[in-house]
Amino acid sequence: MADMTKEQFETRLETIYKGEVQALTKYLNQRCTMVFHCSECKTVFFGKASLIIGTKEQFLHKCGFPYGDIDGNRFHIVPKRGDSTEALKKKAKKNTVKEGQKQKESIALRSKKFYELVWNDYTYQKIAKELQVNPQIIKDHFIREGLINK
Numbered sequence: 001m002a003d004m005t006k007e008q009f010e011t012r013l014e015t016i017y018k019g020e021v022q023a024l025t026k027y028l029n030q031r032c033t034m035v036f037h038c039s040e041c042k043t044v045f046f047g048k049a050s051l052i053i054g055t056k057e058q059f060l061h062k063c064g065f066p067y068g069d070i071d072g073n074r075f076h077i078v079p080k081r082g083d084s085t086e087a088l089k090k091k092a093k094k095n096t097v098k099e100g101q102k103q104k105e106s107i108a109l110r111s112k113k114f115y116e117l118v119w120n121d122y123t124y125q126k127i128a129k130e131l132q133v134n135p136q137i138i139k140d141h142f143i144r145e146g147l148i149n150k
């Protein structure tokens, strides 16, 4: 499939999510992993560009449902604030479907890391560094959401 332009991507994102899902990171091509924010359920999640606007239902963002991880896989476990590593491993076990237990655990732990970052540090500089994106993008987002002042 030929790559979409940034404009085509944004138009499709807008059409599918009616403006509720915004990209926080830059669109490079369809294979890149991006960070998105949904203004409806107020969550930040990872997703591969091609999947988030794709035709496969399971990869589209659904409000209140588990989010994709950095590889574009959907989390099976949404960590709660304060969940310990052990608690997450237990949850991962309970949620075993097809994937191996090890993979489940690593996804759960990565998810935990991301949300801890958001909950605990909450500085755009740190999140930008961790996600390897331009701090200005995250800063703009934080300002838009009223999380920080200019």
Ligand SMILES: [Zn+2]
Binding pocket: 038, 039, 040, 041, 042, 043, 061, 062, 063, 064
């Ligand atoms: Zn949502």
